Amino acid sequence: KAGVTQTPRYLIKTRGQQVTLSCSPISGHRSVSWYQQTPGQGLQFLFEYFSETQRNKGNFPGRFSGRQFSNSRSEMNVSTLELGDSALYLCASSREAGTNTGELFFGEGSRLTVL
Amino acid sequence: GNSVTQMEGPVTLSEEAFLTINCTYTATGYPSLFWYVQYPGEGLQLLLKATKADDKGSNKGFEATYRKETTSFHLEKGSVQVSDSAVYFCALLPRGSYIPTFGRGTSLIVHP
Numbered sequence: 001k002a003g004v005t006q007t008p009r010y011l012i013k014t015r016g017q018q019v020t021l022s023c024s025p026i027s028g029h030r031s032v033s034w035y036q037q038t039p040g041q042g043l044q045f046l047f048e049y050f051s052e053t054q055r056n057k058g059n060f061p062g063r064f065s066g067r068q069f070s071n072s073r074s075e076m077n078v079s080t081l082e083l084g085d086s087a088l089y090l091c092a093s094s095r096e097a098g099t100n101t102g103e104l105f106f107g108e109g110s111r112l113t114v115l
Numbered sequence: 116g117n118s119v120t121q122m123e124g125p126v127t128l129s130e131e132a133f134l135t136i137n138c139t140y141t142a143t144g145y146p147s148l149f150w151y152v153q154y155p156g157e158g159l160q161l162l163l164k165a166t167k168a169d170d171k172g173s174n175k176g177f178e179a180t181y182r183k184e185t186t187s188f189h190l191e192k193g194s195v196q197v198s199d200s201a202v203y204f205c206a207l208l209p210r211g212s213y214i215p216t217f218g219r220g221t222s223l224i225v226h227p
Contacts, residue, residue: 004158031213033214035217042217042218042219042220043204043217043219043220045214048213050213055213056213056214090158090159092159094213102147102149102164102166102208102215103149103161103164104151104159104161105160105161106151106158106159106160107158108156108157108158109158
């Protein structure tokens with residue numbers, strides 16, 4: 001069973017540009033969430049999607065957005081990049097069949113460097 | 116609000132030493148508690164979990180017990196290996212929520 005797949009794994013952008021990151025969840029998983037990981041702030045929740053709807057949102061500016069497609073694949077977009085957006089962006093999926101077990105399955109992340 | 120506090124790292128140990136990584140939490144009600152591990156260059160993966168008071172989660176020689184009276188979920192292992200070197204995250208999930216709250220992570224370095 002394939003795991004959570006994130007693309008691209010590494011990317012370098014310059015300030016002011018925009019970036020789109022992609023996440024394919026484990027087959028059958030309908031919930032996809034995104035996290036930003038930095039050495040200074042740790043893991044910070046960005047947003048969560050379920051059945052193409054944003055169900056939860058963290059405290060990030062509107063430059064950060066996302067969406068989920070009918071096949072549960074998700075993308076997140078960051079516009080007008082700032083140096084502080086340099087981070088590892090992690091995607092996680094979960095099953096949610098019946099009772100939520102709470103377990104998240106993470107991808108390996110997309111490491112974004114903003115110059 | 117909900118929060119998780121972990122001991123700051125890095126924790127540096129010699130192989131076969133005893134490991135404790137402290138984790139305390141603040142939450143309303145009775146959340147589920149988790150330990151995730153992140154090996155270098157990888158995403159997080161679930162190590163163990165406990166869903167109610169006095170439950171003990173265990174996996175790969177690691178253990179943690181859900182202590183409601185002290186709001187703690189400390190991670191322990193009797194004999195660490197070099198391959199255990201990673202970052203360990205404590206997390207809580209409130210009842211009825213789908214979004215865990217993570218601690219800042221504790222880096223473990225095990226020397227041969």
